[in-house]
Amino acid sequence: xxxxxxxxxxxxxxxxxxxxxxxxxxxxxxxxxxxxxxxxxxxxxxxxxxxxxxxxxxxxxxxxxxxxxxxxxxxxxxxxxxxxxxxxxxxxxxxxxxxxxxxxxxxxxxxxxxxxxxxxxxxxxxxxxxxxxxxxxxxxxxxxxxxxxxxxxxxxxxxxxxxxxxxxxxxxxxxxxxxxxxxxxxxxxxxxxxxxxxxxxxxxxxxxx
Amino acid sequence: xxxxxxxxxxxxxxxxxxxxxxxxxxxxxxxxxxxxxxxxxxxxxxxxxxxxxxxxxxxxxxxxxxxxxxxxxxxxxxxxxxxxxxxxxxxxxxxxxxxxxxxxxxxxxxxxxxxxxxxxxxxxxxxxxxxxxxxxxxxxxxxxxxxxxxxxxxxxxxxxxxxxxxxxxxxxxxxxxxxxxx
Numbered sequence: 001x002x003x004x005x006x007x008x009x010x011x012x013x014x015x016x017x018x019x020x021x022x023x024x025x026x027x028x029x030x031x032x033x034x035x036x037x038x039x040x041x042x043x044x045x046x047x048x049x050x051x052x053x054x055x056x057x058x059x060x061x062x063x064x065x066x067x068x069x070x071x072x073x074x075x076x077x078x079x080x081x082x083x084x085x086x087x088x089x090x091x092x093x094x095x096x097x098x099x100x101x102x103x104x105x106x107x108x109x110x111x112x113x114x115x116x117x118x119x120x121x122x123x124x125x126x127x128x129x130x131x132x133x134x135x136x137x138x139x140x141x142x143x144x145x146x147x148x149x150x151x152x153x154x155x156x157x158x159x160x161x162x163x164x165x166x167x168x169x170x171x172x173x174x175x176x177x178x179x180x181x182x183x184x185x186x187x188x189x190x191x192x193x194x195x196x197x198x199x200x201x202x203x204x205x206x207x208x209x
Numbered sequence: 210x211x212x213x214x215x216x217x218x219x220x221x222x223x224x225x226x227x228x229x230x231x232x233x234x235x236x237x238x239x240x241x242x243x244x245x246x247x248x249x250x251x252x253x254x255x256x257x258x259x260x261x262x263x264x265x266x267x268x269x270x271x272x273x274x275x276x277x278x279x280x281x282x283x284x285x286x287x288x289x290x291x292x293x294x295x296x297x298x299x300x301x302x303x304x305x306x307x308x309x310x311x312x313x314x315x316x317x318x319x320x321x322x323x324x325x326x327x328x329x330x331x332x333x334x335x336x337x338x339x340x341x342x343x344x345x346x347x348x349x350x351x352x353x354x355x356x357x358x359x360x361x362x363x364x365x366x367x368x369x370x371x372x373x374x375x376x377x378x379x380x381x382x383x384x385x386x387x388x389x390x391x
Contacts, residue, residue: 005319005374009346012324013245013331017238023250025240027233030258034232035225037262 102144109140210234211276221268228265235280236261239287241328245343246291248332256294260287288348292358295336322381330380338373345370 243256
């Protein structure tokens with residue numbers, strides 16, 4: 001019933017479309033007013049669009065200029081180059097006796113060490129422990145091994161004969177006894193021969209003056 | 210007024226002649242739509258002008274379905290403009306229940322009433338009753354939608370509608386007695 005009533009109200013109210021009595025609007029003037037509003041709105045929208053574009057462009061320019069200014073005034077960090085020093089062998093002086101011992105122990109180590117290193121430590125049996133004293137390997141560092149490597153022995157000593165022999169002082173007997181000279185073309189003279197002044201195998205005589 | 214797709218296209222393109230034709234043909238209908246909510250003539254006229262301006266500016270958003278779809282779309286714009294005008298003035302004026310006298314009414318009063326008398330009776334209702342009755346009975350909104358539009362509860366919308374009908378029928382009865390209609 002209510003829906004029928006609503007429908008009736010709807011139909012009757014919607015059927016009233018004419019203007020009320022006594023009301024006669026000037027549609028021409030109203031249209032002109034409306035047209036002005038439409039035109040102004042269009043111009044206004046264009047103006048607002050260009051305004052927005054201009055503001056965006058200005059912001060971009062200011063931002064770019066600011067970044068450029070900051071970059072110009074920022075302190076430059078100098079790149080420091082550190083010269084790389086040539087690698088040198090560690091100057092490790094090892095005495096000849098120690099050198100010999102070290103070499104011997106290195107050789108022993110190489111013999112005893114397996115090809116592949118073991119992940120677990122080797123545990124010796126009780127019998128071995130009882131009979132043999134525990135082998136303690138000497139601690140040898142890598143530097144010692146490198147230093148202990150024998151240098152290639154020179155077969156000869158180069159002497160520049162053009163260099164003047166300094167004869168300010170006469171060499172003493174003790175100096176002569178300890179010194180051993182090896183000449184290029186022959187073997188070295190014995191100490192006794194050097195002391196007596198006799199010629200060597202090839203008839204060379206060392207002049208002491 | 211029924212508009213074809215081609216006419217709508219011309220309106221979209223900004224054809225001033227077509228827009229003027231649409232304005233002149235639809236002015237009276239849209240005026241009556243606005244007057245149902247805003248009784249005063251000059252305020253209803255302002256509402257119509259604003260509605261047409263908005264419609265021509267936003268015509269791109271309209272989807273053409275048939276000849277009457279543009280009229281229905283334009284009516285929606287006018288109703289919204291009227292409600293905005295009432296909201297600005299805070300003139301919904303939802304009358305409390307106690308102040309409205311309970312009167313008996315004839316069931317066939319509305320059925321046999323002339324449309325113009327019914328319209329005049331509608332204009333005499335308080336703004337709150339009139340708005341709810343217009344939105345529910347004439348525009349076809351649900352109570353939930355009315356509650357959301359007017360920022361009231363559904364129960365308030367229902368009670369306002371009931372009171373609006375009762376008051377309308379009372380006015381019709383008075384009019385009938387006043388005009389000597391049996």
